[in-house]
Structures are given as C-alpha cells and as structure tokens.
Amino acid sequence: MIFTLQIKVMPLKELLDPQGKAVMGGLQNLGIHSVEDVRIGKHITLQVNAHNAEEAKAIADNACKNLLSNPVMEYFEIIVE
Amino acid sequence: MIFTLQIKVMPLKELLDPQGKAVMGGLQNLGIHSVEDVRIGKHITLQVNAHNAEEAKAIADNACKNLLSNPVMEYFEIIVE
Structure with missing residues (x-):
C-alpha cells in the first residue's frame, strides 16, 4: 500500500535563519509590512x-535522520496523510 | 493579533523535480528501497x-504571489494555525 507523507524540515528555533x-x-x-x-x-x-x-512513518523517520535533515541545524515533523 | 501561517511551495505535479x-x-x-x-x-x-x-491569509496569499512562489514552476498552499 502506498502512503503519502508530508515532511517539514525547518531551521531550529534557536538559530538565525538568514534566508528568512x-x-x-x-x-x-x-x-x-504586517509580516x-x-x-x-x-x-x-x-x-x-x-x-x-x-511502518511508513518509521521509514520516513529513518530517511529524515540519515539524509533529509541535519540535526545540528534543523528539526523535522512527519505527517502521514 | 499575531497569526502563524504555514506555507508549502511545491514544484508543479507536471514538472520534473531534479532535487527530488x-x-x-x-x-x-x-x-x-520502499520510497x-x-x-x-x-x-x-x-x-x-x-x-x-x-486578513492574515490574504496577506500571505499576496506575499506568495509576489515573492515566495514562481507560478510558472510552483504551486502553494496556505494553512492558518
């Protein structure tokens, strides 16, 4: 069965976000000006x-930890649709 | 009042996504291998x-159209928290 997962990878709240x-x-x-x-x-x-x-969430969690996010600078959230 | 908005800007489904x-x-x-x-x-x-x-959503919509997304290649979705 195919699951769609939405993953958000954001810079840690403690860090500056120069792009932002x-x-x-x-x-x-x-x-x-209201932003x-x-x-x-x-x-x-x-x-x-x-x-x-x-199982789908565990696979995504593994992918995030090993490739998709850098834990020194980023945190991630996974939502299974 | 301060609203937090989550915006997702993704490549259009019809287009190749080389980064992906x-x-x-x-x-x-x-x-x-299961992805x-x-x-x-x-x-x-x-x-x-x-x-x-x-009003918050309208401001974000305006920001997306004018700066945050490129309508030729991307679509966006806004969620007000």
Missing part, C-alpha cells in the same frame, strides 16, 4: 510503500 | 499581524 531574514526584507520592499517573522525550510513529500501507517 | 530525483537516488544508496517518489519544495512559516484569520 532576506525574504522579510524583500516583503518590506514590496510594501508588505513580523519569516522562517524558511524544506517541504518534502514522500510516497512510501508500506503495510501500515506506522 | 537526486534525493531518491540517495535514499536507495542508503538501502531505503517510491520524492518531491522537494519550500516550507515557509510566517508570523502575520492582522485583525482576523482571513
């Missing part, structure tokens, strides 16, 4: 072949 | 100062 800061400057240059903070990370959609949702 | 293909190759090299497809986009978290959720 740059986008915030860009928004202000465009006249959008108070911007943080930018990755969004990954996986199609996983597994017997059940728990 | 590369990650899929990496997963297979790591011995993770059938990978697509990679951006995840953006905005803190927006607005009177209500509709």
Whole structure:
C-alpha cells in the first residue's frame, strides 16, 4: 500500500535563519509590512510503500535522520496523510 | 493579533523535480528501497499581524504571489494555525 507523507524540515528555533531574514526584507520592499517573522525550510513529500501507517512513518523517520535533515541545524515533523 | 501561517511551495505535479530525483537516488544508496517518489519544495512559516484569520491569509496569499512562489514552476498552499 502506498502512503503519502508530508515532511517539514525547518531551521531550529534557536538559530538565525538568514534566508528568512532576506525574504522579510524583500516583503518590506514590496510594501508588505504586517509580516513580523519569516522562517524558511524544506517541504518534502514522500510516497512510501508500506503495510501500515506506522511502518511508513518509521521509514520516513529513518530517511529524515540519515539524509533529509541535519540535526545540528534543523528539526523535522512527519505527517502521514 | 499575531497569526502563524504555514506555507508549502511545491514544484508543479507536471514538472520534473531534479532535487527530488537526486534525493531518491540517495535514499536507495542508503538501502531505503520502499520510497517510491520524492518531491522537494519550500516550507515557509510566517508570523502575520492582522485583525482576523482571513486578513492574515490574504496577506500571505499576496506575499506568495509576489515573492515566495514562481507560478510558472510552483504551486502553494496556505494553512492558518
């Protein structure tokens, strides 16, 4: 059975996010002043072949820990659809 | 009032996603063979100062159309938390 998993990989809250800061400057240059903070990370959609949702989530967790995220700078969240 | 909005910006389904293909190759090299497809986009978290959720969403929609996404190659989805 194929499961679709949505993974969000974001910079840790304690760290500066220079890409987010740059986008915030860009928004202000465009006249959008009501945005108070911007943080930018990755969004990954996986199609996983597994017997059940728990197994699919475990495979995604393994993929995140080994390839998709850098635990020194990022955290991740997995949602099984 | 401050609203937190989660924005997902992904490559259009009709287009190739070379970054996703590369990650899929990496997963297979790591011995993770049950992943059938990978697509990679951006995840953006905005803190927006607005009177209500509709206004916050309209501001984010404007920001996405003007700066955060490229409609030729990407689509976006906004979730107000």
